[in-house]
Amino acid sequence: MADDAPQQESETEAGTGTRTAPGGPSRRRLIGWGGAGLALGAAAAGGTAAAVQAGEKPSGDPGAAVPFHGAHQAGIATAVQDRMHFAAFDVTTDDRQALVDVLKEWTRAAEHMTAGRPVGDGAVGGPLAAPPDDTGEALGLKPSHLTLTFGVGPSLFDDRFGLKDRRPEALIELPAFPGDQLEEDRSHGDLCVQACADDPQVAVHAIRNLARIGMGTVAMRWSQLGFGKTASTTPKAQTPRNLMGFKDGTFNISGDDEQALSEHVWVGRKDGAGWMSGGSYLVARRIRMHIETWDRSSLREQQQVFGRTKGEGAPLGKDQERDPIDLKALPPTSHAFLAHPKNNHGARILRRGYSFTDGTDKLGRLEAGLFFLAYQRDIRHGFLPLQQSLSRHDALNEYIEHVSSAVFAIPPGVRDGHDWWGRGLFEGGEA
Amino acid sequence: RPVAKKNDPELVKQLDKRFPALFDLLKQYRDGDTFVSYDTVEEADRKKLSDAVNALAEPLSQLAAAVAPKA
Numbered sequence: 001m002a003d004d005a006p007q008q009e010s011e012t013e014a015g016t017g018t019r020t021a022p023g024g025p026s027r028r029r030l031i032g033w034g035g036a037g038l039a040l041g042a043a044a045a046g047g048t049a050a051a052v053q054a055g056e057k058p059s060g061d062p063g064a065a066v067p068f069h070g071a072h073q074a075g076i077a078t079a080v081q082d083r084m085h086f087a088a089f090d091v092t093t094d095d096r097q098a099l100v101d102v103l104k105e106w107t108r109a110a111e112h113m114t115a116g117r118p119v120g121d122g123a124v125g126g127p128l129a130a131p132p133d134d135t136g137e138a139l140g141l142k143p144s145h146l147t148l149t150f151g152v153g154p155s156l157f158d159d160r161f162g163l164k165d166r167r168p169e170a171l172i173e174l175p176a177f178p179g180d181q182l183e184e185d186r187s188h189g190d191l192c193v194q195a196c197a198d199d200p201q202v203a204v205h206a207i208r209n210l211a212r213i214g215m216g217t218v219a220m221r222w223s224q225l226g227f228g229k230t231a232s233t234t235p236k237a238q239t240p241r242n243l244m245g246f247k248d249g250t251f252n253i254s255g256d257d258e259q260a261l262s263e264h265v266w267v268g269r270k271d272g273a274g275w276m277s278g279g280s281y282l283v284a285r286r287i288r289m290h291i292e293t294w295d296r297s298s299l300r301e302q303q304q305v306f307g308r309t310k311g312e313g314a315p316l317g318k319d320q321e322r323d324p325i326d327l328k329a330l331p332p333t334s335h336a337f338l339a340h341p342k343n344n345h346g347a348r349i350l351r352r353g354y355s356f357t358d359g360t361d362k363l364g365r366l367e368a369g370l371f372f373l374a375y376q377r378d379i380r381h382g383f384l385p386l387q388q389s390l391s392r393h394d395a396l397n398e399y400i401e402h403v404s405s406a407v408f409a410i411p412p413g414v415r416d417g418h419d420w421w422g423r424g425l426f427e428g429g430e431a
Numbered sequence: 432r433p434v435a436k437k438n439d440p441e442l443v444k445q446l447d448k449r450f451p452a453l454f455d456l457l458k459q460y461r462d463g464d465t466f467v468s469y470d471t472v473e474e475a476d477r478k479k480l481s482d483a484v485n486a487l488a489e490p491l492s493q494l495a496a497a498v499a500p501k502a
Contacts, residue, residue: 092482131497217450219478289455 033368036269062198063142068114070413071278072266075147075196076350076375077255079234083200084226084354085207086284086371088153088189088406089218096161100426102217106150106193106210107420113206118412119213135212137205144199148206150190150421166425168273168379169414170263170281171409172247179402188284189221194282194373222404224286226354226371233350239313243355243368244294244399247307247313250321253350264382265375265383269411275424278412280313280375283349283383286356286404288369294399305395307334333395339386349382351422369400379407439497442490449487456483 061332066074091099120126120133124171130210169257176182193210197203204225211220212307230242231249242248262268267276275378294302303309303316307330313321315336317329330337341348361367376382391397436443456479460466472480 092486127496127499129499131492212489215489216445219482219485 007252023274038081038197038234063144065115065143066145066147068111068148068414069416069419071412071415073147073149073279073410074114074413075194075234076265076280076352076410077261078145078147078196079237079255080229080232080352081147081196081203082143082227082229083196083203084371085195085200085203085223086373087195087207087211087223088221088228089191089193089211089214090221091156091160091190091217092219093217094160094395095217096426098217099161100422102148102214103422103426105213107414108417109195109209109213110148110150110206110421111417112416113138113202113209114143114146114148114314116141116146120207135205135208137208138202141199141202141205144197144202146195146197146202146206148210149194149410151194151405151410152422152425153189153191153408155188156190158393159187163425164418166273166275166369168276170267170272170276171379171407172379174283174379174384174387174405174407177387177402179391179397180405181401181403182405183403186222188406189408191218192282192406192408196365200225224356224371225358226356228355230353230355230370231351233352235322237287242370243289243291243357244302244306246302246308246310248353249323249351250308250313251325253348260348261350262378265350267377271377273409276409276411280350280377280410281382282408282410283372283374283379284404284406284408285402286369286370287372288367288403291366291368297399304331304334305399307331307336331395333393335390335396338389338394344385346380346383347382349376349386352358354371369403375410434498435494439493442493442497446487446494449483449490453483453487456480471480 023068063306066078086278095101112119116138118136118139120281121135123136123139126132135285153172154167154173157163157171193207195203195206197206207223228243229240231239231252233252233254235252235254239247239250253264255261265280267273267279267281269277271277299310307325308321310313312319314323315325315330316334317326318324322355325336325340327337327342332338337343351372351374353370353374355365355368356371357368374383411424414421432443443454460472
């Protein structure tokens with residue numbers, strides 16, 4: 001009886017604190033099923049391809065896997081992948097242990113999926129009478145540089161889970177900015193997962209399976225698909241264009257720039273909450289573009305708005321994209337002028353946003369824009385001052401609208417197979 | 432149920448929690464012998480109901496395998 005042998009293994013392996021479910025097959029024993037899953041995955045998905053170090057340029061192998069474990073979570077300094085599926089979840093139970101169990105199961109599933117392996121018993125390996133553990137649409141697909149990045153929102157630190165006094169000071173709620181038209185249903189969230197991959201099907205598969213694993217403990221609050229990276233963390237590669245036709249993210253923090261990363265992105269040991277050391281803070285804002293109006297504006301106007309030329313992406317007054325900006329040559333209401341670190345007390349953020357086009361609205365206008373993602377060591381010295389300035393003065397405001405907003409604390413990396421997303425937060429230790 | 436309990440007691444425990452959770456939630460919408468009309472249920476409440484149904488439906492979908500005779 002082929003089913004019995006793996007079950008024996010998992011009885012002993014699964015003693016590490018996750019729920020054991022003796023008897024029938026169950027997704028709950030992902031640790032024990034790792035062996036079987038690997039065999040299925042290797043056959044189906046081309047196995048664990050050569051890993052790409054986080055922050056390096058994409059290797060020659062376009063489908064490679066990005067290592068999941070590390071001091072920092074992948075998907076921040078990692079070279080920006082082509083597609084994104086971002087999801088925010090609310091916890092629907094007051095049961096702290098149930099939440100912890102889901103986080104553990106999520107971590108194990110993330111380890112599998114980022115390695116190109118299916119979840120649990122796989123998509124077709126289990127008994128016919130049971131719904132498959134993995135939904136199957138990633139079978140045969142390469143890992144595609146999938147990264148899964150997990151975060152917790154301020155709302156998690158209420159009375160439900162005893163986390164109130166572990167909320168980092170830096171995890172602020174953003175104030176209302178002039179021009180905000182925020183939709184509550186698409187904003188905030190107790191938890192988030194950012195799935196980025198070169199293959200959209202791989203990113204969607206990841207979110208879908210995590211959502212399924214979490215049912216009954218967490219519920220999807222909102223999610224956003226993104227195509228088209230804007231901003232890159234690999235300056236040698238061509239800068240991508242946003243939906244306004246402009247190169248976006250020329251002057252962004254590079255995934256290789258360890259110094260800038262530790263200064264502006266990674267939370268330091270002494271920054272406050274110990275459990276966040278090596279993590280970061282994420283601001284996610286859905287920014288709608290009034291595409292039709294923008295498309296009617298003159299090229300001169302467009303360049304004045306951004307402070308760069310449209311074709312080359314050079315700062316106004318210069319020739320090349322990467323020429324250093326001469327602030328005196330830029331209109332004081334241009335985006336590049338207002339966002340420059342020199343005008344914001346040195347504030348720098350790591351941008352990692354994606355374009356979106358979610359069909360059309362009721363008036364037939366493209367529901368297009370930028371799903372803006374910014375990682376920083378401290379929102380109070382990053383996005384907050386930047387947006388305070390931009391929202392008041394940026395010429396770009398005439399063409400955009402912020403329609404959702406969320407902030408999350410992104411914990412440090414999962415170290416190994418015994419570690420799990422949020423362990424530092426839930427297991428006490430450094431407060 | 433006895434077969435399920437023998438084969439997958441964790442599953443039964445979970446179902447024992449989630450069935451009543453859903454029914455408790457539904458109680459709020461009772462109107463005498465039946466329920467209130469769905470169009471009086473607000474968006475946020477609809478989501479709560481949907482989440483509770485999802486919470487039950489997932490483990491419930493495992494039940495057939497838990498009672499199936501082993502190969």
